[in-house]
Amino acid sequence: MPIHLNDVDVVSEVEGLTSVLIVPCNMCPAATVAVRDGKPFMQLFRSLLKSPPFEGYIKALRSRLRENGVDSEVFRSRLYHHWFLCMWTSARRKKLEKCAKQHDAVIVLGCGSALETVRDSVESGDCRVIEGMEVAGIMNAKLRFRLP
Numbered sequence: 001m002p003i004h005l006n007d008v009d010v011v012s013e014v015e016g017l018t019s020v021l022i023v024p025c026n027m028c029p030a031a032t033v034a035v036r037d038g039k040p041f042m043q044l045f046r047s048l049l050k051s052p053p054f055e056g057y058i059k060a061l062r063s064r065l066r067e068n069g070v071d072s073e074v075f076r077s078r079l080y081h082h083w084f085l086c087m088w089t090s091a092r093r094k095k096l097e098k099c100a101k102q103h104d105a106v107i108v109l110g111c112g113s114a115l116e117t118v119r120d121s122v123e124s125g126d127c128r129v130i131e132g133m134e135v136a137g138i139m140n141a142k143l144r145f146r147l148p
């Protein structure tokens with residue numbers, strides 16, 4: 001049962017910054033966007049390791065940031081065991097800390113647990129942590145399988 005998340009206006013939060021690192025959890029936010037858009041979360045033979053609706057969401061976010069003069073980079077997690085941001089290993093958190101040092105802020109796309117995971121990972125640096133989505137509840141998604 002994924003957590004349902006609502007968008008937060010991060011563009012106003014990053015005013016005056018030059019660069020941000022977008023850190024997405026690839027499970028609940030991706031499921032939320034897919035359900036909201038009425039599109040498949042993933043396509044077995046086309047996008048097994050990505051959620052096309054969520055990738056589109058991130059692309060649109062980066063575009064809005066760019067329009068406001070903020071460069072962005074996405075901290076990618078392609079392996080399945082890295083999809084749940086709240087369950088990252090210490091090695092994954094150290095990699096995030098190293099990458100975050102190159103940016104003014106980190107935008108977290110995930111629940112409160114994901115936000116705390118990122119805060120704990122980057123607390124030693126001067127990097128600001130921004131909540132990109134907020135918990136609205138729990139959703140019940142239906143799994144379906146269709147042949148191409």
